Amino acid sequence: MAEPLLTLAGVHTHIGQYHILQGVDLVLPRGGMTVLLGRNGAGKTTTLRTVMGLWKPSRGTVTFDGRPIGGVPTPDIAQAGIAYVPETMAVFSDLTVAENMILAARSGPIDTARLDWIFSLFPALKKFWQFPAGVLSGGQKQMLAIARAIAEPRTLLLIDEPTKGIAPAIIEAMITAFAELKRETTILLVEQNFRFAASLGDHVAVMDDGRIVHRGAMADLARDEALQQRLLGLSLDTHQ
Amino acid sequence: MTVAPAPATTPEALPAIKHDYLPILLPVALSALALPFVGNPITWVTLTVAALAMGMMIFVIASGLTLVFGLMDVLNFGHGAFIAVGAYLALSVLGLLSGWVQVDSLGWNLMALGLAVSVAMIGTGLLGWAFERVIVKPVYGQHLKQILITMGGLIVAEQLIHVIWGGDQKAMALPTALRGAVLIGDVAIEKFRILAVAVGFVVFAAMLLVLNRTRIGLLIRAGVENAEMVEALGYRIRRLFVGVFAVGSALAGLGGVMWALYRETLTAAIGGDVMVLVFIVIIIGGLGSVGGCFIGAILVAMMANYTAFLLPKVALASNILLMVAILMWRPQGLYPVAKR
């Protein structure tokens, strides 16, 4: 079997005195999309932030592309090829859409073909290109946050709950976009919307109380309603 | 810098971008309000010009500090040290160039000033860099310790000034051609004030240019909003911060030279008086906002000058009242900076 792209082995993360991740084991194969599911407060965001170096793991190892990245500064992790779309989107609202994209493309101007491709995925960005990102709607900000992550090709995308509070029409656009994206890169997606997750995910991991409690193929979980019920309970249904 | 090509806009209606011009009207309103109280228009013009000059000096000093806070939430109470060191460095250079200073030739005078300012800015810039590395870096994210240790740094700097330049008050003479006033109609305007206003506008324009038209500037603005996301995009915010800190210190050095020339005397505590106003300015302006800092500086200086003339006893209190009034209107300052 090919070497996995990302491996978390026995990762513990403390936030202040709180012990949030309590031995996370996660393996991401190269290519495709892995969905990370779990109820509120399970530790999904903390897992992504730990991979990104925004929290330092207190124990365990994080390996990306054969390189240990636990405790490495965030900018180095980004430069190693990981892009991050946080739960809060974190678009720079004082900067224009164009300026947000300029900063996202570290190695120079975005080439026209790629920009056209991004506009084809998210047409609103073209329309608002010279507008401050602060005037965008929530869904448009989410598109910008994702577009920023793909301004240049990256090896791994970490995307945290992109559908949260987003209108259904935009979610449809996102499904199309992610289906295309996962052909060029590997995606780790945190999601609570199971229908969305099941329609896109190749692999699935379920978290609870700071640990991974299930790992497998998404197709198997999608088929097995009893397993869904046991792992995900009712909490996910409320997000449909 | 290169910008990705702007695509053709679609014919659909786009929302109007709301520009917030209201704060810009405040200095105009304040000066208009002061006119009937001052009474004599000539006095009023003199006071207003003095306020603009003072405002520009405060702005030059405050602009770096507001970015330092905006970028890394660092409270630097030692900023006054750079004001003093800049002024003393210039004093030494002007002392060496006394021939150029005393001759009645604007060219030679400006040359001497230019050299003095360069030395002051390079010196305070380097000092700022060292100050950041040694004093500020160990206390990132710890506000109480920042206040204590940067105040400690200020005290050490003042003592070092005593050691190097002596503890007595120094005279800081204006170069000959910059003394006195020019008459415009019936109004006499001091030459140095014109120079101070010009320098302030140049610094402001340069900052706007850098912040809006360069990649570094975009990173600074983005970092003020959300430093963590700038890091997640792959940029070292700390390296950026050290640079901003050093440039901010150099600007404080420039402001110190101007302030000392304005008062024509100099002690190691020169930074102290002006720093009270500087802190009021960055709070009024909105922490992290250069535009707000510019308007805030003019407002504070106007308030100081008008009340010094009308009600000298309440000059400082008037500025604290101004701050309270503005914060009641806009609790985050004139131009609030969006924070994560």
Ligand SMILES: Nc1ncnc2c1ncn2[C@@H]1O[C@H](COP(=O)(O)OP(=O)(O)OP(=O)(O)O)[C@@H](O)[C@H]1O
């Ligand atoms: N900055 C913080 N300080 C203290 N506790 C935190 C912090 N961030 C998260 N936590 C706690 O860590 C636990 C995991 O949080 P996390 O945000 O990783 O969960 P999540 O799975 O992403 O949840 P959600 O679905 O609500 O986004 C929660 O109990 C949360 O309260």
Ligand SMILES: [Mg+2]
């Ligand atoms: Mg979360």
